[in-house]
Amino acid sequence: MKRRAVLRLTLAPLALGALAGGMTRLAARVPPVLVELFTSQGCNSCPPADAFLGELARRPDVIALSMHVDYWNHLGWPDPFASPEATQRQRAHAASLGSAYVYTPQMVIDGRAHETGSARARVEALIERARAERKFDLAPSLDAAGQIALALPDEASRGAVLTLALFDAKHTTEIKRGENGGRRLDHYNVVRALRRVPVPDVLGAGGARTLVLPVSEFDRRERSGAAVILQHGDAGPVRGAAVIRFDGKRASLSPPAAV
Numbered sequence: 001m002k003r004r005a006v007l008r009l010t011l012a013p014l015a016l017g018a019l020a021g022g023m024t025r026l027a028a029r030v031p032p033v034l035v036e037l038f039t040s041q042g043c044n045s046c047p048p049a050d051a052f053l054g055e056l057a058r059r060p061d062v063i064a065l066s067m068h069v070d071y072w073n074h075l076g077w078p079d080p081f082a083s084p085e086a087t088q089r090q091r092a093h094a095a096s097l098g099s100a101y102v103y104t105p106q107m108v109i110d111g112r113a114h115e116t117g118s119a120r121a122r123v124e125a126l127i128e129r130a131r132a133e134r135k136f137d138l139a140p141s142l143d144a145a146g147q148i149a150l151a152l153p154d155e156a157s158r159g160a161v162l163t164l165a166l167f168d169a170k171h172t173t174e175i176k177r178g179e180n181g182g183r184r185l186d187h188y189n190v191v192r193a194l195r196r197v198p199v200p201d202v203l204g205a206g207g208a209r210t211l212v213l214p215v216s217e218f219d220r221r222e223r224s225g226a227a228v229i230l231q232h233g234d235a236g237p238v239r240g241a242a243v244i245r246f247d248g249k250r251a252s253l254s255p256p257a258a259v
Contacts, residue, residue, distance in 0.1 A: 031135040033127050034229060034241045035064045037117050038090045038106040039187070041079040042072035044179035049105030049117025054170075054188040062127065063227050063241050065165055066190045069104060077178030081171065081187065085194045092235035110238040111231055136240035138228055140213065148215055148244060150228065151208040152199065156239055161231050162197040164213055169224035192223060213244075220246045 037053045039046045050066065057064040069090055070082035090102045097114055105117030110130040115122045136156045143149045152160070167189045175183050195214055204210045215226060225245040231238050 030061065030131050031137065032061055032063045032241055032243075033130045034110050034227070034238050035062055035123075035127065036067050036089075036093075036108045037065070038067050038069055038086065038102070038104055038108070039117070040069055040072040040082060040104050041173060041175055041180060041185060041187075042075040042077045042178045043104045045118065046105045047180065047183065047185055049107070050185065050187055052117060052120060052123075053107075054186065057188045061131065063243055064189055065167060065227055066187050068187075068190065069102075071102075072104065075178050077175055077180065080173070081190050081192070083191075083194075086191065089194065089235065096233070096235045111235055112237050130238075133237070135238065136230065138230060138240040138242040140228060140242055140244060143212070148213040150211045150213060151204075151206075152211065152230070153206075153208050154203060156230060157199050157209050159232055160199055160239060161234050162199055162211065163229045163231070164193075164195040164197055164215070165191045165227040165229060166193040166195070166215075166219055166223045167191045167225060167227065189224075193219075215244070 035053070035056055037049055039050055053064050053066055056062045067086040067089060068079050068081040068083065069087040070079070070084055071087055073079055073082055090106065093108050093111065093114065094100075094102050096111065097108075099114065103116075106114055107117045107123050108114045109123065109126040110133065112130055112133070113126045115126060117123070136153070138150065140148050140150045169189060171187045171190050173185050173187070175181055175185060197211055197213060199211065200209050213226075213228065219226070223246060225243055228242045228244065229238060230240045
């Protein structure tokens, strides 16, 4: 029998400390870097990148997400985690980054740069470069009704798009056919749903826009967590990111580790 999950919020490694009135502030510590791996179980060059993403997922300074695209499903093995939304997001990144094509395995770092997922040294260098960029401290909180709320100051909200990426912590799949036929593949932080969250036009208390994130009881029970991603435009540079984990423990805000 499945246990009903209770929400726990983990902000890793963002500085907690919202200003009066619920406004978030610029992080006093180094904010996490968002790494999105665009991958497919039908791509025989992707498994090393999938394993690399698993290593990045264990780092406190990185939010690592596995986005499974659907355009390799015709190669003999339909990826069960592939979605047109992931493919659309990759194409939006390509347009934003000035790339003429999409490919796998591709890692997009903070919406600012991309590199093949097998180029470890270059990806690490891009992560370090992204760490120096100015970002906002996103600090989701629980309101009186148990809903997840997020306050965005006016500066962070202008021209911004907020996306909620619900993910499963890990999946292991026996591949029966296709380029990876006969292999057993592990995937980490597999994104199962992408939801755009409207940013209200009206400012609230303290000059902030307050949003309630669309997380359902099903999400809390079936998914491992969600990444909150604030970007300039649909797929532009990341302005801030945070992680919410659904791990069956008491709801709490966990202080981040020092970076």
